[in-house]
Amino acid sequence: MMSPPPSGIEVIELSKRYGARQVLKRVSFSAPAGSITGLLGPNGSGKSTTMRAMTSLSAPSSGSVLFDGARYDELANPGAIVGTLLDASAHHSGRTAYETVRQAGLMIGSTKQRVHEVVDAMGLATAASRRFGALSLGMRQRVGLAIAFLSTPRYLILDEPMNGLDVESIGWVRNELIRFAHGDGGAVVISSHLLQELQAYVDRVAIISRGELVLEQKMGELKGDAGCEVVVVEADCAALERLLNTHGVESRPLGTPGGYWVKLPSRRLALRLLDARIAPVSLAEGRTHSLEEVYLRMTRGEYELAERR
Numbered sequence: 001m002m003s004p005p006p007s008g009i010e011v012i013e014l015s016k017r018y019g020a021r022q023v024l025k026r027v028s029f030s031a032p033a034g035s036i037t038g039l040l041g042p043n044g045s046g047k048s049t050t051m052r053a054m055t056s057l058s059a060p061s062s063g064s065v066l067f068d069g070a071r072y073d074e075l076a077n078p079g080a081i082v083g084t085l086l087d088a089s090a091h092h093s094g095r096t097a098y099e100t101v102r103q104a105g106l107m108i109g110s111t112k113q114r115v116h117e118v119v120d121a122m123g124l125a126t127a128a129s130r131r132f133g134a135l136s137l138g139m140r141q142r143v144g145l146a147i148a149f150l151s152t153p154r155y156l157i158l159d160e161p162m163n164g165l166d167v168e169s170i171g172w173v174r175n176e177l178i179r180f181a182h183g184d185g186g187a188v189v190i191s192s193h194l195l196q197e198l199q200a201y202v203d204r205v206a207i208i209s210r211g212e213l214v215l216e217q218k219m220g221e222l223k224g225d226a227g228c229e230v231v232v233v234e235a236d237c238a239a240l241e242r243l244l245n246t247h248g249v250e251s252r253p254l255g256t257p258g259g260y261w262v263k264l265p266s267r268r269l270a271l272r273l274l275d276a277r278i279a280p281v282s283l284a285e286g287r288t289h290s291l292e293e294v295y296l297r298m299t300r301g302e303y304e305l306a307e308r309r
């Protein structure tokens with residue numbers, strides 16, 4: 001009999017209480033197979049608590065989490081099937097980086113060869129013999145990520161995996177997540193405060209505020225009314241300024257008369273500008289290069305020069 005296609009992760013009405021304090025209130029969201037779900041929220045909103053409850057590291061007060069229909073403790077080898085990075089510092093400080101990954105590998109039945117592969121892939125080869133306690137935050141994160149990718153997981157639950165990583169490592173993680181979810185059909189839940197980084201590739205977002213889910217949406221739907229930057233030329237300045245003031249919109253005059261750079265909170269507002277013929281809007285949306293693009297372009301040139309020497 002054919003098994004049903006994987007559905008991914010379902011978080012169902014998860015609640016968590018610490019004494020009298022309720023830190024999660026009936027949080028529900030889905031992280032479907034083949035997609036990346038960003039779990040977002042301010043400091044202390046409950047993201048880590050949710051992720052810990054998802055992986056049975058702390059028992060929820062009520063609610064459940066299903067991985068393709070099964071609870072975590074019903075999975076055959078949950079440590080191997082669910083790759084996690086929850087607290088990068090939670091390892092024995094006296095073990096070397098290599099031993100730390102190897103130890104995790106022993107628990108889930110990974111081969112020595114696989115341990116070497118992930119240690120190399122995470123750029124840990126030179127740090128492999130250093131004590132975990134002596135590693136920088138970024139290096140600890142790499143150890144944690146190496147462990148998350150050790151087995152061939154079907155689900156990844158990563159709490160702030162980019163924390164402390166340099167730009168190249170962030171790029172590596174991003175590519176791995178895209179390959180894992182979009183290529184291999186895995187389900188990813190990732191929390192991060194780096195929203196610009198996340199918005200480039202997450203498929204869905206679940207936003208938690210004060211322990212409650214306040215939004216669950218596909219990125220495509222969010223983009224439907226996401227803000228945009230536009231360049232306005234030959235504007236009827238008075239009419240434009242009235243509109244901008246009404247909506248509290250950020251704008252900057254350009255060098256040319258009647259020219260403005262305008263940051264609109266929604267595309268709908270841009271269309272209203274056009275419809276109302278308040279100002280001819282050049283819909284060449286202003287696209288700024290991210291710091292990361294500039295950084296990589298600048299430093300890549302430096303590497304190339306160094307190689308040619």
Ligand SMILES: Nc1ncnc2c1ncn2[C@@H]1O[C@H](COP(=O)(O)OP(=O)(O)OP(=O)(O)O)[C@@H](O)[C@H]1O
Nearest residue numbers: 018021023041042043044045046047048049050193
């Ligand atoms: N073991 C605990 N005992 C009591 N309260 C806790 C415990 N762990 C977390 N909390 C509380 O639960 C709330 C949610 O914390 P949590 O770590 O899940 O937030 P977060 O969204 O991950 O925050 P951050 O973005 O800062 O990592 C916080 O108010 C925190 O103080």
